[in-house]
Amino acid sequence: MKQTITRLFKYQKIIKQFYQKGYTRIFSGTIAEELGLSPSQVRKDFSLLSIPGRKRGGYKITMLGHHIDKIINAKPEQHAIIIGMGKIGQALANYSGFQDEAIKVTAGFDVKSDIHCAIEVHNIEMLEPFIKEHRIKVAILAVPNSLAKKMANRLERAGILGILNFTGVELLMHPATVVRNINLEIKLKNIFYYVEQLTTSSQTK
Amino acid sequence: MKQTITRLFKYQKIIKQFYQKGYTRIFSGTIAEELGLSPSQVRKDFSLLSIPGRKRGGYKITMLGHHIDKIINAKPEQHAIIIGMGKIGQALANYSGFQDEAIKVTAGFDVKSDIHCAIEVHNIEMLEPFIKEHRIKVAILAVPNSLAKKMANRLERAGILGILNFTGVELLMHPATVVRNINLEIKLKNIFYYVEQLTTSSQTK
Numbered sequence: 001m002k003q004t005i006t007r008l009f010k011y012q013k014i015i016k017q018f019y020q021k022g023y024t025r026i027f028s029g030t031i032a033e034e035l036g037l038s039p040s041q042v043r044k045d046f047s048l049l050s051i052p053g054r055k056r057g058g059y060k061i062t063m064l065g066h067h068i069d070k071i072i073n074a075k076p077e078q079h080a081i082i083i084g085m086g087k088i089g090q091a092l093a094n095y096s097g098f099q100d101e102a103i104k105v106t107a108g109f110d111v112k113s114d115i116h117c118a119i120e121v122h123n124i125e126m127l128e129p130f131i132k133e134h135r136i137k138v139a140i141l142a143v144p145n146s147l148a149k150k151m152a153n154r155l156e157r158a159g160i161l162g163i164l165n166f167t168g169v170e171l172l173m174h175p176a177t178v179v180r181n182i183n184l185e186i187k188l189k190n191i192f193y194y195v196e197q198l199t200t201s202s203q204t205k
Numbered sequence: 206m207k208q209t210i211t212r213l214f215k216y217q218k219i220i221k222q223f224y225q226k227g228y229t230r231i232f233s234g235t236i237a238e239e240l241g242l243s244p245s246q247v248r249k250d251f252s253l254l255s256i257p258g259r260k261r262g263g264y265k266i267t268m269l270g271h272h273i274d275k276i277i278n279a280k281p282e283q284h285a286i287i288i289g290m291g292k293i294g295q296a297l298a299n300y301s302g303f304q305d306e307a308i309k310v311t312a313g314f315d316v317k318s319d320i321h322c323a324i325e326v327h328n329i330e331m332l333e334p335f336i337k338e339h340r341i342k343v344a345i346l347a348v349p350n351s352l353a354k355k356m357a358n359r360l361e362r363a364g365i366l367g368i369l370n371f372t373g374v375e376l377l378m379h380p381a382t383v384v385r386n387i388n389l390e391i392k393l394k395n396i397f398y399y400v401e402q403l404t405t406s407s408q409t410k
Contacts, residue, residue, distance in 0.1 A: 091296030162396035191367035
């Protein structure tokens, strides 16, 4: 189910693109090709979610968009904050990729508050009142590794329910807290490992 | 197996930390706790990889480190380049997280070459000769979405075997090319979705 949900966000994006290009219908095969999936996977997902479609005529784009929006319960605006305004934090603040997609990064927090970037940066002392006042539920954690666990616990106590973890530290949170990790180092090492395997196996052939 | 390999990189990191603190032995339970895994998972991984250990005495750290290094075939230095030196590209160039870990980002490439950051930035025209001369196998793709597919194909033709994809575009590459995606938007949406589920279900209770 977790993977289906992730694919739904991807479907939504493709559907939006085709809608903006003026299309009214879209085929499972087209969606599949755009995402590197099999058409049967796409049809299976849609049928699991009771989305009606015909093999010949494809899916009506507005109907498909409406169905998916309803399932993922898309809010017109979703707010997150960034904790730790070092290089990664600042890059995320300035990152424009979110803007199209109703995700707003509302503020950043750091021990230094004289950081100038695309969002307001507050002193970390303001964290708890800000979360409470703006009912923030999601935080992006970009502090140094040495502060990661302490800060994650502080976020949890302040009412944060979801954390996008950019630190290299595994966070052990309350089971109900949603944590997703972006561990650049591990991802890169993983790539190096498989590339090395490829290179070695082709040399021994 | 893919997940075991990813865990190996995590084990390696924890082992290094404990070694640096002066420990000589480590228990599966300790490793498990640090990573939020079950001790039996850790023991299962080690036994799958024929790493000897005793339940009572734990694992000898140097032996464990040596075994894992051998399996993941860690090179003293691994080189990657960054394509697209916008905000994300520059943040990655300045990111110090890689430095401890023998991963070196050797150079960045952009249409603009007057970008000043922690690494040398070359004009994108220099891409192919650079890859050839320095035998680069891994690239981090951080170009705008509209250029992603074109640039990924260009990297593949130039001999790149592994891509860390920071763009929001699904790359459809040759099956032998190793692609790992870091899609911030999808990850954040996923968090918002589950947090929303949590909030809604607790309200209806």
